[in-house]
Amino acid sequence: MRNKGLRWLLFLALVTGIALAWHHRERLDAAALEQWLEGAGLAAPLLFMALYAIGTLLFLPGSVMTLAGGALFGPVAGTLYNLTGATLGAALSFLVARYLASDWVERRSGGILGRLKEGVEREGWRFVAFVRLVPLFPFNLLNYALGLTRIRFSHYLVATYLCMLPGAFAYTWLGHAGLEAAAGREGSLRNLFLALGLLAAVLFLPRLMRQIRQR
Numbered sequence: 379m380r381n382k383g384l385r386w387l388l389f390l391a392l393v394t395g396i397a398l399a400w401h402h403r404e405r406l407d408a409a410a411l412e413q414w415l416e417g418a419g420l421a422a423p424l425l426f427m428a429l430y431a432i433g434t435l436l437f438l439p440g441s442v443m444t445l446a447g448g449a450l451f452g453p454v455a456g457t458l459y460n461l462t463g464a465t466l467g468a469a470l471s472f473l474v475a476r477y478l479a480s481d482w483v484e485r486r487s488g489g490i491l492g493r494l495k496e497g498v499e500r501e502g503w504r505f506v507a508f509v510r511l512v513p514l515f516p517f518n519l520l521n522y523a524l525g526l527t528r529i530r531f532s533h534y535l536v537a538t539y540l541c542m543l544p545g546a547f548a549y550t551w552l553g554h555a556g557l558e559a560a561a562g563r564e565g566s567l568r569n570l571f572l573a574l575g576l577l578a579a580v581l582f583l584p585r586l587m588r589q590i591r592q593r
Contacts, residue, residue, distance in 0.1 A: 388474070411426070414429075430459070430467060434466075437518045441549060461539065506537035510542045
């Protein structure tokens with residue numbers, strides 16, 4: 379009974395957090411993040427990653443955070459911070475879903491839901507790798523959905539971190555190049571074209587992955 383009450387309390391807190399985050403989502407941009415992080419000094423990357431993780435948990439758009447990370451920290455450090463923050467958020471969402479709803483899903487594992495769980499669990503980490511390389515499903519929703527399966531958390535975490543790297547690097551570079559272009563810095567146009575080329579390569583991944591899976 380006590381455990382059930384705690385679950386309901388956590389669920390209500392999560393729903394309230396998501397509602398508040400979406401209500402204030404328009405305030406989330408690179409300029410606002412820069413103001414929040416301005417006085418953090420050396421702790422700024424840690425604070426940024428924590429904000430990214432919380433934003434992922436609360437269904438805030440990760441693309442905004444990723445572009446902001448590139449603008450604030452550059453393409454290399456920004457990729458590391460973006461990837462780490464996104465993975466932490468994905469891990470939190472996975473664990474919350476597994477703790478809150480796994481028993482409910484287990485009792486209702488027939489029909490479409492059951493077939494989905496069976497397919498995901500049969501593929502294991504390969505399924506996680508595929509959906510991270512090929513973002514066909516909403517990132518935040520997928521994190522929760524995968525928590526309802528029996529995929530091992532360690533496999534989920536490693537596959538998520540490694541297979542989100544190409545997309546994270548492309549979008550981080552785009553954020554960095556966009557800032558340079560807006561500031562009119564030398565070589566900014568070349569960097570912007572490089573960023574768009576990287577993004578195009580990432581968008582080509584779905585076709586490549588489908589060909590690999592068919593073989």
